Amino acid sequence: MASCTQKSTFLSPILVFLALLLLLSSSVADLSFNFYAGSCPGAEFIVRNTVRSASTTDPSILGKLLRLIFHDCFVQGCDASVLIRGNGTERSDPGNASLGGFTVIESAKNVLEIFCPGIVSCADILVLAARDAVEALGGPVVAVPTGRRDGTVSLAENVRPNIIDTDFTVDKMITVFSSKGLSVQDLVVLSGAHTIGAAHCNTFNSRFKRDPNGNFELIDASLDNNYAQTLMNKCSSSMDPTTTVVNNDPETSSTFDNQYYRNLQAHKGLFQTDSALMEDERTRKIVEILANDEEIFFERWSESFVKMSVMGVRVGEEGEIRRSCSFVN
Structure with missing residues (x-):
């Protein structure tokens, strides 16, 4: 296992990598590191603390949080639409029936609404929680940009065409990943x-x-x-x-x-x-x-994770900042 000192060296390549990413899309360009530095400086600490606290009573929650971001980002982008409750939503689809970690996201949101009401999106909480879950289990420390806004549409019919079934061939997986702007390397790395x-x-x-x-x-x-x-x-x-x-x-x-x-x-x-x-x-x-x-692996993971986390993001006036992650405003 790499030491903490070794892990910290992965931040510089990630920053260089993201600098290139920010040139590719106007939406991605609206994201930034420390997006909440002025509006909610404790945002990332609150999410990290919530994740760590939840994992002390249920260690399995860390794997569930990481899986949750895949099922959100691969279906119409990283907009927290998988968190929305209700008939006919992504969350109600049988393909998402075994997902977990929802209560952790909602708990972090509840605390953030006390200190910074209407500021931090559920989409950012979801990405940060997945990032923190990996770190809590000895994985790399990943710098991720924030500033995502929450989607307002969540449809079960969008789930199956966009997620990977466990019997897919490599060709099928490559097709899905390619449609999201992800490479063959991203496929293998994120499978990790x-x-x-x-x-x-x-x-x-x-x-x-x-x-x-x-x-x-x-x-x-x-x-x-x-x-x-x-x-x-x-x-x-x-x-x-x-x-x-x-x-x-x-x-x-x-x-x-x-x-x-x-x-x-x-x-x-x-x-x-x-x-x-x-x-x-x-x-x-x-x-x-x-x-x-x-x-x-840690270096490639950091790169691929960030690429996935900025897929189809809502920024600016798009979407909203939900008061509750389970429902649109």
Whole structure:
């Protein structure tokens, strides 16, 4: 694991990288570092403190917060639309049924509304919380620009066409990422989010089949046999595959590190989309680089995370600053 001193060296490349990003889009150009320095100087501290506090009682919340930003940003941009409650919203779609971390975002918002009413967007809180979750688990310290505004539209019909299903091929994943302005490298790097968190059995049990006695049999030859047996034992003992969970990373599930890529090399990728990264030359080469050098992974993660966090942002007069993250004003 890289030391704290090593991690801090990633900030300079990120600042250079973002300086280039800011030239690409007028929307992105309206974001800035320390956006709340004058209007709500304690904003980032409040979010970080809320995340840390929540994780002391429920360590799994950190992985949930990181997953939440993916499901928000990939559907019509990073506008906190996934947080909105109601029939027919993104949050109501079955593809988002297993999401968590909503209460942490709302808790941070509640505190911010006391000290800085109507100032800090839920979209910024969501990005900062995901950033802080990674840092809390030993990952890199990432400087992210803020100034996003909240979206006012949230439709369930927008979810499925924009999120990655666990049985996607590399070509399908590249198509989705490319449509968001993200590269093949971003795909492999951001897949590294699976170094933390957990998944329900029904998200990967298509890699097995049940025999007449109700036991699982392996049908996916890309999985390590011993690892597959562990998964089958865990999932076959449950009557409900939507409630039993398995760690995404079987080795270091509570640490944000590059073990995920070493798992892929050992054929221990939990999802088909994980294993697929080793089966395609375009992605396998990147996996090998990241598996061999954690510092490179942290640097690339910082870059790709920021790129994702500025996708489709609302700024200026667009959207609004919600009073509650669960509802539009």
